[in-house]
Structures are given as structure tokens and as C-alpha cells.
Amino acid sequence: MTDPRQSLLDAGTRLARCVDFEALDTDRLCREAAVDPATFAATFGDLTGYLAALQERFMAALIDRMLAATAGMRPGLLRIQVAIEAFLGHCLAEHALRGWLLAARERPEIFAVLERQNRTYALLIGSELHALGWPHPQAAARMLLAMINEAALAEHRLGQPSAEIREALWDFLQHGGARR
The missing domain is CATH 1.10.357.10 (Tetracycline Repressor, domain 2)
Known part of the structure; x- marks a missing residue:
């Protein structure tokens, strides 16, 4: 089973190559990582917590x-x-x-x-x-x-x-x- 935290961080690295920072949102990250938004929230809290990680x-x-x-x-x-x-x-x-x-x-x-x-x-x-x-x-x-x-x-x-x-x-x- 893939670690959702790792999947989300990997997704950010991939998305950074094709998405402007201003267009970044949690829904896009969750879709890219194939992770449920509730898991994102439980893992990072919010987008700022994600960016800090x-x-x-x-x-x-x-x-x-x-x-x-x-x-x-x-x-x-x-x-x-x-x-x-x-x-x-x-x-x-x-x-x-x-x-x-x-x-x-x-x-x-x-x-x-x-x-x-x-x-x-x-x-x-x-x-x-x-x-x-x-x-x-x-x-x-x-x-x-x-x-x-x-x-x-x-x-x-x-x-x-x-x-x-x-x-x-x-x-x-x-x-x-x-x-x-």
C-alpha cells in the first residue's frame, strides 16, 4: 500500500513542472496523488501545512x-x-x-x-x-x-x-x- 503522505508530496513535485503556483489547490493535489481530500486534511491540515512539508x-x-x-x-x-x-x-x-x-x-x-x-x-x-x-x-x-x-x-x-x-x-x- 502506498503511503498517502509520500504520494501527495510526489504529486506536488510532478505538478510543479506543469502547474503555476497560483493554480495549486488541494483538490488538484488529491487528484494527482489519487488520495481522498479527507486524507489530505488529516495528513497536512491545509495547503500551507502541505507546502511546509x-x-x-x-x-x-x-x-x-x-x-x-x-x-x-x-x-x-x-x-x-x-x-x-x-x-x-x-x-x-x-x-x-x-x-x-x-x-x-x-x-x-x-x-x-x-x-x-x-x-x-x-x-x-x-x-x-x-x-x-x-x-x-x-x-x-x-x-x-x-x-x-x-x-x-x-x-x-x-x-x-x-x-x-x-x-x-x-x-x-x-x-x-x-x-x-
Whole structure:
């Protein structure tokens, strides 16, 4: 028997490729997933609860991709760069779904998920930068994270990687922590 929660989340990923966010509703999701609307309500409560779960699933897949890309690597700038490349690659690979999630981020529940995940990423990046001897590693991590998110947004709009944007990120990584 198929898990209705999984079926509904999979349906959203499929629908994101062909349905504008504004046209998204629970009936359409239920039809696509072949799940009864009462099951949807019992599982997610409402569309915002569903979108929060979709965001969490997107982020879990993103983390899995970054961990796989950096497995076995030693701490350092190269590991951070590879993780960023995996992050940006995942955002582009899931372009349609990310478009939905970007549109949904104004909802407080979605924003709360993003804030929590950004705090986690900033702590991880900060510990990497601290190990590398960066001054003010937590502040630098928050700035780098903002740059990464902006890069992902710019590439989302372009629909492809931007060599110029990524070079700017690498320059920051290579020279941002250098003591002058």
C-alpha cells in the first residue's frame, strides 16, 4: 500500500513542472496523488501545512546531496565549495519545485522552516570557517549564506548556472577570511 503522505508530496513535485503556483489547490493535489481530500486534511491540515512539508522534503534532499558530494572530504575551503556547488545544483535540478517554494515563502509557516534551516546552515558553515581560522566566523557564515541564497535565486531566474556569480562566491571564500 502506498503511503498517502509520500504520494501527495510526489504529486506536488510532478505538478510543479506543469502547474503555476497560483493554480495549486488541494483538490488538484488529491487528484494527482489519487488520495481522498479527507486524507489530505488529516495528513497536512491545509495547503500551507502541505507546502511546509514539501519545503522540508526539498531541504532534506538538498542536505543528502551536499553530504554525498562532500563525503570523505577533509574540512576546508574545497569542502565548502563542493557543498555550495551541490546546493546550487540541487536548486537548479528542482527548478520547478523551487519556484513553488519561493512563491510560498511569504507564508509564516514556510518562512519559519526556512529560518530554522538557515540557522542550521550558518552554524555548520561557521564551524568550518572557525576551523580555518577566519575572524568572526559566525558573522562571515551568515554573510556567506546570504550570498549563497542570492546566488541560488539569481540562477533560478536564469534557469542555469552563472559562472560569474559562482566565481564571486569562490573569491569571497578564498579571500574573505584572509587577514590583511
